[in-house]
Amino acid sequence: MNSDMCYCSEPHSGHMTTNIDLSSKMSRVSLDDGANDTDEDDEAQVSSNQSQLITHSQSNNSQRTSSSPRKISSTHLRPENDPQEKRKERVAHEINSLKEEICVHCFCSSFLPGVVGLDLSPIGLPLLRSSSFSLTYLNPDKSTRQSWPRSSRERDYYPPLESILNEVIDSYNTAYPEKKREVAFIVYDKAMAPGDHKSLKPDLLLGETEFGIPPFLPWKYPILPLEVKNDFTDALNQVGTYVREMLEARPGRQVCWAFFFDHKKSGFRVILFTADRVHYTPPIQITTASGYRDMVKIVVSLLERPDLLTLGEDLSRDSKHKLLPDDDHTTLEIKDVLFTKKSVTGRRTRILSVIIKDKHSSFFASISDRESTQKYDPLAPLTAGVEPDEPMPGQNRNVPISSSSPAQPSTRKLRSQIGGFTSSNQQAIPGPLFGIISSESSRASVILKDDYSYQRLERNQRETMTSFFGANMQINDHLVVKESWPLKDRCDIEWEAFTSCANQFGLPFVVYKVVGCHPMPVSCTTEKRIPVQIAMKEKGEKLLKASSPRALLIAVIHSVIGHWNLFRAGWLHRDVSVGNILILEEPASKTAPAGIHADFEHQTQCSGILIDGDAMINVGIERRPGGFRSCTLPFLSLRLMDTWDRExxxxxxxxxxxxxxxxxxxxxxxHIAKEKGNATKQDQDWIDQLATNDLKPLLNLKGRLCYKFLRPAAIVKTSISRPFLELLSKWLGMFGSGSTPGMEERTLLSDDISTKFYRDFLQVALDTVDQLPDNWK
Structure with a gap:
């Protein structure tokens, strides 16, 4: 294959005129080129509602279409049955169809615009001036240079990589002392700090050195990891496990960067993890003069970023607080994390219990004073929210790095604007858009502390806030906030559904919505996920915190009624899971659900609610049948699992x-039995088998469970009580009567047949409630 061609499917100018050398042996390497790669026969396909990228190609041997369902199959990794391999397998399953290789020019133009046209003349690197290039590195005492290793062992390349990368940082700091960066790459091939996953051992890390480097580091510390391997597929999954921990440790982080080095082929790659995709470059051969220069440009462009120490982070959020983009600068204090789904891509859902604060006492800087002195980052991608055919505002791609003049803000109209609470309707108040806010070096010191709470937060100027009419929020009110990354064209679905069912039984009363912007350029992907926060007024806890078997079932019954209220209003939830049902700390007053069951005709006190409507659809809109979609597989119906398994x-x-x-x-x-120490071996086997994200084993397990529960009296080796066994048996028996007429033609609408089905389902549960105790003893 011609090595100097662009691998983007759409032609564009600039490939051969930039300083990025695209002809430096950067031949495209498929994901299947790794020596130990066994994904060669992977036939994963994008589902009918999951469009593939138009702009860039995927791997050569994997043709993905938008009309076929995705086949769910295990990703075969190394045979070791250890926790790290299991985590890698989960990451591989998650990103399987969401990996995208982009040519170096397009990657840098989209994500590191400072690279294109970068002037390296002020950087005094000896290897940049060598007439006959031969890659060498400084040994630890920095007194002599050594030749590049020729070993096949990964570890032999850790010190050389640390040396040549830190030489770039040192040369940058020497050339620009006024912009000195207190960061360095360090070899860190050991377990992270106690409390983190001890089996995760990154090879090298880029981190802050201003306050010294402690012997053990938390996952809050890395700016980016560097993984050394000869198998890129395996390395990508490995780095994905780091990224999951980095996103969890710093909840304001929206994207994660990483480097990869193939020690056998000397290929250097840049990887970017976003909520919608994993983007990466082809390998850059750093043993060549042009490849080494490209690597230097990439490192220097990162050093030039004012937000380097908080790279990819939303500075309005830390682990303790969230600063809202309203006119009152309202601050939320985060009291508890009710649910979190660790993931690299996808919705990344978090459910938080918060308290409304006025202005937190530790935020001693005036927000309004700072807004007049915001700094613009001329090298950062500011195109989030810009129309695809508009140029990037405030960007001069040929400005040398020695330039200290900040770019001027564009006067073009941008779609992403800040808003405040509205008092009488649901329309957001528009405001100006700012660029990436510069970070202070002192801010990064908090990552070595346990609480990870900044001294002050910075208002996110790219968020829009909308409040619901009638939502009366007061200081010290408790709220439940859901943070997630829905697809951009679906970011309003949940808000529309819940506001259309305001104060309905079994559903939350939503009070505000905050919509952010994608942190990367609009044109980089066709399927774009954006950050969204929706707050609800009810104060709730995880379903697993139910005080008794009776309380658990009542909360589920009330949530089923909430599902019926949504469905009769024209919405289908499509993601009922244990994390999407909250048991309320105190019963909330709701509109009585007339028409579903006689026992609830005058019931107004609600104890459980169904939340998280990212996957909802409007059943009144005609749509095509679909295949696999994002969901929580352990809770999926047997019918859908069987259909998807048959593709x-x-x-x-x-x-x-x-x-x-x-x-x-x-x-x-x-899980309650496990938490209380009452789980039997049979219970633990079911827990382990239900925890998988692989479709085939789950389908087989559920089939066996349905058969077992046909005879609940025969199930004896479990902690589940007899009333619950009878309940599960009767419930599962309701779903074995075959297809409902008309279901092959469309999503069914609410009618008398569906209402009767809900009523019968609830009646079985109501017959069981009185048999359950008020405690778990």
């Missing part, structure tokens, strides 16, 4: 969601 398309139906409530109850009972 067929189908329509989601209300009874699929109702069946998910059955699996929620089973899951909750098993």
């Amino acid at each position: 067929e398309n189908t329509f989601d139906q209300y009874f699929d969601d109702v069946e998910s409530f059955v699996w929620v109850v089973l899951w909750a009972l098993l």
Whole structure:
């Protein structure tokens, strides 16, 4: 294959005129080129509602279409059955169809615009001036140079990589002492700090050195990791496990950067993890003069970023607080994390319990005073929210790095604007858009502390806030806030559904919505996820915190009624799971659900609510049948799992969601028993098998469980009580009568048949409630 061609499917100018050398043996390497790669026969396909990228190509041997369902299969990794390999397998499953290689020019133009046209003449690197290039590195005492290793062992390359990368940083600091960066690459091939996953051992890390480097580092510390391997597929999954911990440790982090080095082929790659995709460059051969220069440019462009110490982070959020983009500068104090889904891509859902604060006492800088002195980062990608055909505002791609003049803000109209609380409607108040806010070096010192709480937060100028009419929020009010990354074209679905069912039984009362912007350019991907926060007024806890079996079932019953209220309003939830049901600390007053069951005609006190509507659809809109979609597989209905396993398309139906409530109850009972030390060996086996994200084993397990529960009296080796066994048996029996007429043609609408189904389902549960105790003894 011609090595100097661009691998973007759409032609564009500038490839052969930039300082990035695209002809430096950067031939495209497929994901299947790794020596130990076994993904060669992977036939994963993008589902009908999951468009593939238009701008760039994927791997050569993997043709993905938008009309076929995605096949779910295990990713075969190393045979060792250790926790790290299991985590790598989960990451591999998660990013399997979301990996994208982009040519160096397009990657840098989109994500590191400071690289294109970068002037390296002020940088005094000897290797940049050598007439006959031969890659050498400084040994630890920095007195002599050594030749590049020719070993096949990964570890032999750690010190050389540390040396040549830190030489770039030192040369940059010498050339620009006024912009000195107190950062360095360090070899860190050991377990991270106690409390983190001890089996995760990154090879090298880029981190802050201003306050010294402690012997053990937390996952809050790395700016980016560097992984050394000869198998890129394996390395990508490995780095993905680091990224999951980095995102969890610094909840304001929106994207993660990483470097990869193939020690056998001397290939250097840059990797960018976003919520929608994992982007990476082809290998840059750093043993050549042009490849080494490209690597230097990439490192220097990162050093030039004012936000280097908080790279990829939303500075309005830390682990303790969130600063809202309203006119009152309202601060939320985060009291508890009710649910978090560790993931590299996808929705990355977090459910938080918060208290409304006025202005936190530690935020001693005036927000309004700082807004007049915001700094613009001329090298940062500011195109989030810009129309695809508009140029990047405030960007001069040919400005040398010695230039200290900040770019001027563009006068073009941008779609991403700040807003405040509205007092009488649901329209957001627009405001100006600012660029990436410069960070202070002292800010990064907090990453070595346990609480990870900044002295002050910075208002996110790219967020829009909308409040719901009638939402009366007061200081010290408790709220539940859901943070997630829905697809951009679906970011309003949940808000529309819940506001259309305001104060309905079994559903949350939402009070505000904050919508952010994608942290990367609009044109970089066709499927874009953006950060969204939705707050609800009810104060709730995880379903697993239920005080008794009776309280657990009542909360589920009320959530089923909430599902019915959504469905009759024209919405289908499609993601009923244990994390999406909250048990309220105190019963909330709601509108009585007339028409569902006689026992609830005058019921106004609600004890459980169904939340998280990212996956909801409007059942009144005609749509094509779909295949695999993002969901929580352990709670998926047996019908949908069987259809997806056969690689067929189908329509989601209300009874699929109702069946998910059955699996929620089973899951909750098993995990509560485990937490209380009452789980049997049979319980633990079911817990382990339900924890997988692989479709085939889950399908087989659920089939066996359905058969077992046909005879609940025969199930004796479990901690699940007899009333619950009878309940699960009767519930599962409701879903074995075959297809409902008309379901092959569309998603069914609410009617008398569906209402009767809900009523019968609830009646079975109501018959069980009185048999359950008020404690777990």
